Amino acid sequence: MELSLVLFLPAAAGVVALLLPAAQEQLARWVALAGSGAAFVLSLVLFFRFDNAAEGYQFTERHTWVSVGDFNLQYYIGVDGLSMPLVLLTTFLTVASVLVSFNITMRPRLYFASLLVLATSVIGVFVALDFLLFFLMWELELFPMFLLIAIWGSGRKEYAATKFVLYTIFGSALMLVSILVLAFDQGTFDIELLTQAEFQDTIIPLNLVFLLLMAGFAIKLPVVPFHTWLPDAHTNAPTAVSVMLAGVLLKMGGYGMIRMGVGILPEQAANWDIWIAGLGAFSVLYGAFITLRQTDVKRLVAYSSVSHMGLVLLGVAALGDTGLTGATYQMVAHGLITGLLFVLIGLMYDRTHTREISQLGGLARQMPLLATGLVFAGFGSLGLPAMAGFIAEITVFIGAFERFEWLTLLAILGVVLSAGYVLWMLQRVVFGPVRHEWDELTDQRAWWEHTTVAALAAVIVLFGVFPSILMDMINPAMEAVAARVVL
């Protein structure tokens, strides 16, 4: 029951926001804050009640939804050490997204409704234990995203929104084929059963099924060369959507790879591991090289995400519990750090109305707090110790090094490049000669700005200094996944 509440509270609040009378439309943000806040508090309660020692899924709920012949479409949800942190990350970033949207005046009811439905669909992806429910939630996320980018975006927003949706649907189509093949072989969509299943004679070879499945997730993560939707979507999306996109939507891909890819088809994962690791290391470097050349702050962070998600792929490919734990930790860390980066860039954009790095500079004078935040988040992004990203990176490196020495060494080189693009960006945006055209602008001032930035920064440090909070939860779940892999 609690998990269902976490899942549906945001969407319910979204419906309420949508139904507000037009005269009261400015109330929508408060409704959204209440709904997302309640979901966050509740998921926090679940996080603390979560039993790290217990095996399998917790807080499960199972109802038969549609029954056709042998097939049951179930409403079956639950969390384990992999999904619990991601659920908490989602509810947390949803609150942050609502807060940074507090100054939205254009059609706020529809805006907040879309944002909250988006939150529910992402939570749904993480908690669904039925493959069709998972797929439903996966697809549901597209609709609010399309609206959010196409209506409240900027620049080539229609292009970006369409590209995002078409690209994801393309991946979903491939994914659906493999879902059906697996389900017809076993006669169930139950992910728990599929994870333990021995597949006999599937219609198409399991290696191909694995690749189709991974293709869908690879687009979402994204993995080079399927990444070009990401910079366009990020650049043209409003701040809150960038936060959600980088913070949690990308993680759907990484989650799917671990839960479905490695979880259901460990043998096939082992067949392809070197290719996956290769793509991971390639994404790290390829993304980092491109990031070095970006001149738009948002695009820069978007491409850095490609690079950072390459580490997730590398950790997954290692197929050991350390690598998988590192990949999961990297997803959480990247969600927080890049979320904070997008929040700060969004707040700066609200003031300066430009994201062109060459037009910025010296903002530490006019906006000392925002500048401090950006420096902090920048160092988080380049993997500074005492912040969450460092723990994630070191765990991935150690996990991957045991299996892929050279590829890991290549990926470690990305550490230098990340220092390069982060410091270059900071130098041009925050530091350097003061520009007096920005003298009229105000610093971070509103309570919702302070709250969002401070909360994100605090959590980044918390998970960097006390990694056990997450490690002890993630690692047992990953040991269970890794135990089924035979190398």
Place this chain on the structure above:
Amino acid sequence: MGAEQAWLLAAIPGGMFFVIAMIGRWLPRQADWLGILTIATTFALFFVVLVDFLGTGDGLGPITNSMSWTEIGGFQLDMGIFVDPITIVMLGVITAVALMVNIFSVGYMKGEPRYFWYFALLQGFAASMILLVMADNLLLVYVAWELVGVCSFLLIGFYWERRSAIEAAKKAFITTRVGDVGLLIGIILLWREAGTFNISEIIAFAQDGGYGSTYLFVASFAVFLGAIGKSAQVPFHVWLPDAMEGPTPVSALIHAATMVVAGVYLVARLLPVFEIPEGMMLIITIVGLVTALMTGVIAIAQTDIKKVLAYSTVGQLGFMFIALGAGYPDVAMLHLMTHAFFKALLFLGSGSVILATHHNQEMDKLGGMWRKMPITGTTFLIGSLALAGLPPLAGFWSKDEIWVVTEGAWGAWATILFGVAAVLTAFYTTRLFIRTFMGNPQDEHVYEHTHETGPVMWAPLVFLGVLAVVSGFVIFNEVGTALGFPGGFTEFIFLDEPHVYSIHWDFAAASLAAAVIGIFVGAWMYWGGRLDRATAFANWQPGLFDVARNKFYWDDLYQAGVDRGLLGFSYVVSWFDRYAVNDTGVDGSAQTTGYAGFILKHIQTGKVPNYAMGIAIGVIVLTIAGMAARG
């Protein structure tokens, strides 16, 4: 409190960093007193640790205190401290110099913007640096290693409105990060075979022959890259001279006395590992010698007093690596300590001059400062003579000892090269002192407005001046024993390989000769503010002089490498990504689909006769085909 609680030395300034950063702005005097109080407490606690450590009496074995940080399946990250004689020396140097720098900064930074932030960063740096030298495992060393790097970045870029300052900060961070990648790889390599990050266990594992020879060479070389990145040795030395963009007290603390010696510390700590693979010690020695010689030449051609001191620092760090390459960590630590005191003194002295002359650090505009600033001048002279290596000042003893061990380890060629570097050091130091403090003022306007700085600034100079005179005496076993170190300082540093000091009269004489030659030539060339002899020399060999003045073109080489190589390659990748992957691959496939739809839509005309015609043709074709099939 005992040595087990030495982690407090890091925790107290660490906590104070947050306090001053967050509320320092609103405290009286922007909390500078709180910074001094914090470091003074740390300095006092150092003595508590020292007394407790010396008092344990069980052969000065290391004191450890460790706890689990996090466990990830098969491997565990620990957080723990390790206090042994090397740590003790480092702690003493760090806390003493940090205290002096904090006090000096009250005068030097007076009236600067972001005053509280400066003091917050000093605390943050002290905490990270103390953590670095106490960490009992390599991963924690790496954590602290990066944290001192960030403090250094923020302090070099303290005047971030100046483009040059923030460029220098970026250069420092990225250059050292290249080395850090090596360090990280080295740590992972050492960990993988030994199954632990713990330094003592790794050393024991290596000494038991746990690592293969080639493997250990690669691993230790990777660690060495990190060490020479932080300690600014060739080819990573380029960041340190630029780092002089930071406030001068910062240069004294971070870029002379403490952070830059982290590499020396790390190699000294892991020396038993470095000694095993063949050739590693030679590499260390060569890097140290090349650095010392090259920076000695470069320093001669610099006119910015801080740049001279920066190149001098790089060279002196080279001396420490030479001692390590000879296999004597105690000698390296001795020079580390004496150098920390006299170089911090020189930097703070230059800061005193810079403040007194309203931010003038060009020798071409100085001269005759001694008359105006007697205390600064006298202490600077002491520091200079210590750097030049004149007995009985501190620098003489440690440098002499390095020379002795170099000869013992490598023979004539290294001995001679070291001697050349020693002469160069004495020469550029003399040039620096004469051109700044003696002769006639080069710029009357600057000279007239100069006056001695206040006691908050000269008191630290006097304190460090005293140390620059006496700290070398610990080399004598009688002095060390009297100070409470069992068996004297040298035995104190390395118990398992006690190294007995005896005065080598031949080396002492040579060392004295090197210093005197350097000083004499320097004085002959520059005495009384004359520059004609130096100009004549520069004109005699213009090419050589250009090479020295342009720092052997290292910076130009790297700049070209970054601009043309790295950024050029990134440009190609970005172009490929945009035009090949996105426009052709992604948008192209979308356009192809759209175009196919555009063509195929002509089939759907919506006119009944067209469809009827289609049906008719279909029927006829099928009928004929059916009949043909039937035969």
